[in-house]
Amino acid sequence: MYFHEEFEVKRSDREITRLLNVLEHVTELRDAQLPNLNASCENNLPTFQRKLDAALSDCSNILDKEDKFNIDASLEVKREVRKSEWKRFQSEMETKYSAIDKSFNDKEKELFEFYTDLEKKLYKSE
Numbered sequence: 001m002y003f004h005e006e007f008e009v010k011r012s013d014r015e016i017t018r019l020l021n022v023l024e025h026v027t028e029l030r031d032a033q034l035p036n037l038n039a040s041c042e043n044n045l046p047t048f049q050r051k052l053d054a055a056l057s058d059c060s061n062i063l064d065k066e067d068k069f070n071i072d073a074s075l076e077v078k079r080e081v082r083k084s085e086w087k088r089f090q091s092e093m094e095t096k097y098s099a100i101d102k103s104f105n106d107k108e109k110e111l112f113e114f115y116t117d118l119e120k121k122l123y124k125s126e
Helices: 002-125
Strands: none
Touching: none
């Protein structure tokens, strides 16, 4: 019982001392530091806000330029694709025209031989 009372009294004294220390610290913060903090915020926050707005604007400009660059890059890729498709198309057309020209020349030669042979037969029959 003695030990129990002694323990509670010492504990209570320590808690009261701690509470008084906390109260003193809170009072000092409220009375001395809070006005300093308010004054410091009033002086520095507008400057900080301007700098933050400028940084945000710079970031926005960089993002806009990046988007433009990405668009330019994608346009360049599409141009290269169209250019290669155009070259392929021209090559195919050239091949087809060559085949048509060859076919035309073969038919022309064939008709020439036919009419030459027909002419020979006509002169023979006379």
